Amino acid sequence: MKPLRKRHLQVWTLLAVLIPAGIIGAYLAVPEQVTGDLLQEDKTAALPVVLKKAEGKNHSVYLRSSADKKNYQLQWIPTNVSAQPSSLIYKEANGEKELVGRVGSAGSYFFTLKAGTPDRCNFILYDIIHQQIIDTIKF
């Protein structure tokens, strides 16, 4: 009994240090809430010119532009309901990758691309949960 209660006291002395340190550390690490910084804007209208079109296994992808080719847009339409609730799209051009946006398992998604987007580029659909590439669309 005596050694047992001594051990209890030793354990709680240790916890008296570890628990407050853990609580304070975890609280300080709480990330700041991000608001109004969505990757995809609502109600984006489709640009009129379809520059390229590709059919993936589970999605149709359109590279669109304005008539004067000053604005570029990517349209992503899942054709089958995806097993992944949410995936990321990256643009790969000239060996550099850039985050384009996030798509869900169904719907139609528009993403504004930066001016000067080259005609030859790849779009990578990436599963963030399992950390693997689902598909690569090559234009």
Added chain:
Amino acid sequence: MSAGYTAIGWNRQKKLYDWFIFGFCVSYLLAFVLVTAFINPDYTFETVLIRSASTLAVLLLHVILSIGPLARLNRRFLPLLYNRRHLGVTMFCIAAVHGGFSIFQFHALGNVNPFVSLFTSRTRFFSLSGFPFQSLGFFALVILFLMAATSHDFWLHNLSPKVWKTLHLFVYLAYFLVVMHVMLGVIQYETHPVFVLLVSAGALWLITLHLIAGRREVKKDSERFGLSKEGFVKVCAVHELEEGRAKMFCIGEERIAVYRHENKLFAVHNVCKHQGGPLGEGKIIDGCITCPWHGYQYLPNNGQSPPPFTEKVSTYDVRVNGLEVWLHPTPYAEGTERPGAGIN
């Protein structure tokens, strides 16, 4: 205490205790669901179930961890100690509901094994905000499962009280894992300060309680008994001993309980044969020293459990000189009859 094997030796107190636990848990869950339906009507049933079960399990864990030191600090809390294991098993079941539904909701709907998903969906081990907090909860649940599964006396007898109590010390590790599971999980996105305050208040309460109770034990054990004569040590005055109760004295390595019963003093080893409970914190019931933890009983004059039970503890010689109580710290063999010391 029972002469033969029964899965649970039910008695009125146990039934009342369990019915109270059941009623409290059901009331809490219902209240949580109703309040959530009022405040956040958009929440799904699964989310409400996961959250209500988690908060209830954490609340019960705090109650369970408070009972021990409270009972040591004040005898009025001793009845809570009885059947604490039932409370522990209940808490594990509720925590298992939380864990099970969480794994189902967050990991079982993909094409990966839910347990593989649990351990691979978050792997930022060097980031506090991205730490795999679900793994912490999983390991805490494993510890609570082991404790619930071995809570029956069958395991106590097979593992031995020392191993069993050591195993059950892991509840403290489970508590630490639960605190970090909460802090690195829900607290990272439910940023209202009330949640952090609740977790902190719970931890502060338990740490304070255990440290106060522990320090008091150390103080009691550090007491020095200066006068000795013919191997006997002067331990206290007669009037300090209350009828039917004991005082404990730590002489050398172990504690001895000196009981006052029917105007006589008897000394026995302080450690109950069942789970190592403190016999000196119990009282005399039906002429027997009764352990405060689970009611194991011993006759004060010989340290034997009354027939048909077979447990025995060591006895000691005790003397009364005038108004002083003198104790001989050398134990007799377990179950040895001693005459006790009459009080004039």
